[in-house]
C-alpha cells in the first residue's frame with residue numbers, strides 16, 4: 416500500500432511541480448495581506464472598494480485576452496476539451512461584468528470614473544502582449560490558468576472554516592472561491608499539463624517564466640488595495 420501511495424504521489428503534473436517549487440511567491444499572492452484582512456474581518460472598506468473598482472477595469476481587458484486564448488485553442492489544439500473549457504470561462508465573464516456593476520452600485524462606486532492605477536495598467540499590458548499571435552498557445556494557456564487559480568485560492572481561503580470574512584464580502588469571495596470555480600481551475604490546469612507534457616524545453620521555460628510573471632502581477636494588483 417505504501418508503495419502505491421508513493422507512486423501516486425509522484426504522478427504530479429508540471430504545474431503542481433512549479434507551484435511547489437515557487438511556493439513562497441505563490442503564497443505571497445494567495446495569502447496576501449489584503450486577502451488576510453478579508454479573512455480576519457479587519458479589511459477597510461476603502462481597500463475593498465479600490466480593489467473592486469480596479470478589478471472591474473481589469474476584467475474588461477481580460478475578456479479579449481480570453482478570446483485570444485480561445486482562438487489559439489481552436490487553431491492549435493487537437494483536443495476539443497480545450498475549446499469547451501475556455502469557452503465556459505468566457506461565458507461566465509458576462510455574468511461577472513454584470514456582477515461588478517451591481518456590486519459597485521452597492522458600494523457607491525461610479526465605474527465610469529475609475530482611473531486605472533499603474534499596477535493595473537502593467538498587468539493589462541501583459542495581457543495585451545499575450546494576445547499576439549506570436550505567443551505560443553501553451554504559454555498563453557499557462558497564463559490564463561495562473562490568473563484564474565490565484566483568485567480561486569485567495570478567495571477560497573476567505574470562506575474556509577474559521578474565517579471571519581464580513582457577511583457583506585461573502586458573495587465576492589464565493590464568486591471565485593466556490594467549488595465550481597475550483598473545478599474549472601482544475602480543468603484548466605489539466606489542459607495546461609497536457610500541453611506541457613508535449614512542450615519543448617524552450618516552451619517549458621517560457622511557460623514557467625510566465626507563471627512567475629503572473630504571480631508577481633497578482634501581488635502588485637493586491638498591493639493597490641493597501642495604497643502602495
Ligand SMILES: Cc1ncc(CNC=O)c(N)n1
Pocket residue numbers: 470473474477511562563566633636
Ligand atoms: C487581477 C485579477 N486576477 C484574476 C481574476 C480572476 N479572473 C476573472 O475574473 C480577476 N478578476 N482579477
